């Protein structure tokens with residue numbers, strides 16, 4: 348069975364890569380990803396300037412996943428742009444890399460995207476729409492008027508491949524409204540989902556929360572979020588123009604989880620929490636497990652079952 352995956356006219360040897368934010372903060376982590384069985388990588392969402400992020404503990408692994416309130420710690424936009432452009436020069440035939448931006452304001456996002464547009468970067472850009480809005484208003488992706496406005500402004504000048512990272516939605520009216528907005532723009536993909544926002548994990552022995560920022564509230568990842576991730580992948584796969592691909596992120600721990608995301612219609616698959624727990628060897632394991640499942644079912648390629656989820 349082959350895991351070959353064509354995405355944006357490039358054939359990757361497999362659909363797997365890291366989720367932004369995990370194992371992608373500096374050159375060491377990015378190089379390790381690039382030399383792993385991950386088909387490519389995405390950088391930590393960058394802001395214009397380097398950010399320390401929130402006080403620690405700000406990430407905590409738990410039996411069924413993870414909780415985090417990192418606060419966008421990153422080396423700054425120029426650091427990551429330099430990394431991906433140096434890599435293009437080092438490996439002109441390398442798989443296209445992904446570059447994530449998450450400005451703290453609409454203007455900061457536009458400024459960074461203009462810089463990407465004017466640069467030699469020839470990979471894929473991901474706009475993290477969980478980026479914060481003005482205090483008191485929900486994140487951009489949950490403010491539908493602002494969602495349309497920011498994409499309108501971006502596509503007035505951005506002509507390189509652009510995808511968006513979406514938080515989970517939980518209501519059909521939200522799936523419908525978000526999809527109707529996204530369908531208006533020449534996006535190359537939507538990435539479903541970001542962590543489920545503002546969960547709370549408690550250590551019963553200490554009768555305490557486990558992360559310091561936000562009184563312990565943080566984004567959930569891992570097994571907790573797979574059903575929500577699958578639903579969002581399926582909801583957007585069935586609502587968006589076929590030209591807008593789906594990247595499946597959320598709860599991918601085994602080859603079976605990957606198979607389920609592909610059944611829902613995902614093209615590329617991102618691994619976050621499990622990569623944090625296992626390190627880059629997670630890609631070897633998940634790829635082996637997915638191949639075993641495909642062979643048992645008689646599939647030789649992913650196209651034979653992608654999107655073919657049955658209903659009753």
Ligand SMILES: CC(C)(C)CCc1c(C(=O)O)[nH]c(=O)[nH]c1=O
Nearest residue numbers: 416417418419477478479542566
């Ligand atoms: C939540 C934000 C800090 C606004 C964006 C960065 C981010 C973070 C983070 O840096 O805290 N964590 C996530 O699970 N998803 C994200 O998109």
